[in-house]
Each structure stands twice: as C-alpha cells, then as structure tokens.
Amino acid sequence: MELLQLKYFLEVARLEHMTEAARSLHVTQSSLSKTIGRLEENLGVPLFDRIGRKLRLNEFGSRFYRRAERALFELEQGKQEISDVSRQEHGTLELAVTTASTLPQILREFRNKRPDIQFHVQMLTTQEMVTLLHRGEVDFCLSSPPIKGEDIECQIMFIDPILVAVPKGHRLANRNSISLTELRDECFVGVKRGYGTRDLVDSICKSVGFEPTYVYEGDEPARLSSLVEAGIGIAFIPSTARYSGEHIKYLKVENHELVREIALLWHRSRYISRAALEFREVVVEYFGTISKQTN
Incomplete structure (x- = not known):
C-alpha cells in the first residue's frame, strides 16, 4: 500500500466524483482510476458504490476512510514536528475564525513578537470551521460559540x-x-x-x-x-x-x-509548533488585558 493511494482515495471520497478528484489532484482520470483500483485490489474489497457518475463510500470504504485520514494526519504531524525541531523553515500558521473583531490586534501583537512567522487566516461559518478542525488542517480557531468534541480542545478566552x-x-x-x-x-x-x-x-x-x-x-x-x-x-x-x-x-x-463566549480551539492530536505556542500565549495575554479593562 502506498501513501499516494491513500491520498487519492481520500480526495475521491470527499468529492464523490472521479473526474473532479482527478482535476483537483492534477492527474489524469485514467491514472486516478488505476490507483484506486490497485488499492481496492490490495485490500480485497471494493471501497465505493458506483451510482451513475457519482461514487459513494460503501461500508468497507467508510471504515477505511477513517483509518486512512488518521494515518495521513499523523504523518503530516510528524513532518511538521521534525521541521519545527530542526528549524528547517519558519512555516505558516493556519488560522480559522468565526469571529474576526479582535483578530487585527492579536495578529499585530504576534507579528511584533515573531515577524519571521507567516500566517494564513480563513473567515468561516461554524460548520466549515469544525470540518477543518476535525481534519486537523488548522493550528488554531478563534470561535464564537465554543465548540466541544472528543478531538477538540476548547479554552474560553472572553x-x-x-x-x-x-x-x-x-x-x-x-x-x-x-x-x-x-x-x-x-x-x-x-x-x-x-x-x-x-x-x-x-x-x-x-x-x-x-x-x-x-x-x-x-x-x-x-x-x-x-x-x-x-x-x-x-x-x-x-x-x-x-x-x-x-x-x-x-x-x-x-x-x-x-x-x-469567544474561545480558542485546536485539534487535540495536532502537533503544536513553538510558533503556534507563542501565538496562543499572545491570544491569552490579549484577552486577559481587555478582560481587566472591562471589569
């Protein structure tokens, strides 16, 4: 079994369409179909039900999807940890927010503290943010309302x-x-x-x-x-x-x-880099300051 097979499988499962998945992955449809076929052959079971042009995960596929997503998630966390420890690159903080009113001040404070770190921020609905959180695709979320879940850490800020x-x-x-x-x-x-x-x-x-x-x-x-x-x-x-x-x-x-309630959220199993820890410190300090001002 190859990592490429897992990556391709997850994309087809998310998009439920071979042509769209091939376009997203920048590969030909025939190459993608062959890769998925080899994965199913390796597992000994089909992973999708074909419904017209749509592909839907069957029972085998749904079970395998959770494991495959977890496997790639852990590998990505390992890559980030090694990069952080070896200081090979400064990297980019991935942030998602459902509330942006305090964000400019927080980002300004963080940039003053760590001008070498880049960040990418997405303004999302609550459900969109939860999806990214569960996938472990963001370092932190600034959310109102707070979100609770088995794989989500939630700290009320303000x-x-x-x-x-x-x-x-x-x-x-x-x-x-x-x-x-x-x-x-x-x-x-x-x-x-x-x-x-x-x-x-x-x-x-x-x-x-x-x-x-x-x-x-x-x-x-x-x-x-x-x-x-x-x-x-x-x-x-x-x-x-x-x-x-x-x-x-x-x-x-x-x-x-x-x-x-404004809360800071993060995935319980996502590797937290030193830069991300410093960002969390800035958030805690910022909300601590405005809490004192309003009390």
Missing part, C-alpha cells in the same frame, strides 16, 4: 457582551439600554445564518416572541457598522466589534444576558 447598534437620529438613539421586545418592529442588518452571533441572537429573540426582520444578510461582519451608520437597519454587534465613529449609538440589552 465573555463578550452583545449590544444593539442604532444610527444617530434613530428613535432609540437617546436611550442607553433597550429591552428586546421593543425591537420587534425594527429592520436589522446582520451576518448570515451559520455564524455564531447570528444564531445566538435569533434564538434569544425567538424566546421572547419575535424573529428579527433582516433587510441585509452578509458574511462580512465588519460591514455592519457602515450599514447601521447609513441608516439601512440596526444591528446586534459584540462589544469587541464596536465602531469608534460618532454616528452610531450602542445600547445595552435589558433583562437578558446577551453575551457571546
């Missing part, structure tokens, strides 16, 4: 109050706080379903008898403040994402503990 942002001139702009039920007839701007803060807010609003009416739903949380400022709608915005401009008023929510 309890972040969620505020109601209204434009100056709005009927509520002279208030300092507001009850959720008073927002029943308002138009909102927000992120799409699947992002932690949106799902949390929708759930709490529903518990008090209404569902927010969204006139804008996007995947760029940073855009919400400019939409509020333009009078397009009001928004639920975490305190860490508060815009410093003069044209938005932020109201506290009465009678409900409307907060989100």
Whole structure:
C-alpha cells in the first residue's frame, strides 16, 4: 500500500466524483482510476458504490476512510514536528475564525513578537470551521460559540457582551439600554445564518416572541457598522466589534444576558509548533488585558 493511494482515495471520497478528484489532484482520470483500483485490489474489497457518475463510500470504504485520514494526519504531524525541531523553515500558521473583531490586534501583537512567522487566516461559518478542525488542517480557531468534541480542545478566552447598534437620529438613539421586545418592529442588518452571533441572537429573540426582520444578510461582519451608520437597519454587534465613529449609538440589552463566549480551539492530536505556542500565549495575554479593562 502506498501513501499516494491513500491520498487519492481520500480526495475521491470527499468529492464523490472521479473526474473532479482527478482535476483537483492534477492527474489524469485514467491514472486516478488505476490507483484506486490497485488499492481496492490490495485490500480485497471494493471501497465505493458506483451510482451513475457519482461514487459513494460503501461500508468497507467508510471504515477505511477513517483509518486512512488518521494515518495521513499523523504523518503530516510528524513532518511538521521534525521541521519545527530542526528549524528547517519558519512555516505558516493556519488560522480559522468565526469571529474576526479582535483578530487585527492579536495578529499585530504576534507579528511584533515573531515577524519571521507567516500566517494564513480563513473567515468561516461554524460548520466549515469544525470540518477543518476535525481534519486537523488548522493550528488554531478563534470561535464564537465554543465548540466541544472528543478531538477538540476548547479554552474560553472572553465573555463578550452583545449590544444593539442604532444610527444617530434613530428613535432609540437617546436611550442607553433597550429591552428586546421593543425591537420587534425594527429592520436589522446582520451576518448570515451559520455564524455564531447570528444564531445566538435569533434564538434569544425567538424566546421572547419575535424573529428579527433582516433587510441585509452578509458574511462580512465588519460591514455592519457602515450599514447601521447609513441608516439601512440596526444591528446586534459584540462589544469587541464596536465602531469608534460618532454616528452610531450602542445600547445595552435589558433583562437578558446577551453575551457571546469567544474561545480558542485546536485539534487535540495536532502537533503544536513553538510558533503556534507563542501565538496562543499572545491570544491569552490579549484577552486577559481587555478582560481587566472591562471589569
């Protein structure tokens, strides 16, 4: 059995299509088919059920998939560990976030500390982030809500109050706080379903008898403040994402503990490089500082 066979098998299983997998792997379809055939011959069983042009893992394939994915994962961790110990290369930190409001400050602090380390950041929905976490394809995730799992380590970093942002001139702009039920007839701007803060807010609003009416739903949380400022709608915005401009008023929510938890996540079995450990230290120090400022 060859490593190449395992790599090809995993890609076909993920895409469920031989042609698409061949394109993704930059090999010919005939070469890919022969490699999968040799793997099945070596194992003595078929791994896929052919349904038209689609390929679906059968019972044998599903069992083998978990083992193959784990085997390649461990080999990749070994490669990273040797590279880190031997200092052959500085490498790149792989980061995923569902909440980016604190990210610029954290990355600035880390870059000041380790200017030799590069990083790659992806803004994802909660489910997309969980998929990468389970595959061990990211060093750390900054997530709200926290995620728990057998292979996921979760450390709560900060309890972040969620505020109601209204434009100056709005009927509520002279208030300092507001009850959720008073927002029943308002138009909102927000992120799409699947992002932690949106799902949390929708759930709490529903518990008090209404569902927010969204006139804008996007995947760029940073855009919400400019939409509020333009009078397009009001928004639920975490305190860490508060815009410093003069044209938005932020109201506290009465009678409900409307907060989100920000957590740092990592795969329990993924090798943590020295650079990654230093990044975690920066995150802990940053949230420790803002916690003292807000208490």
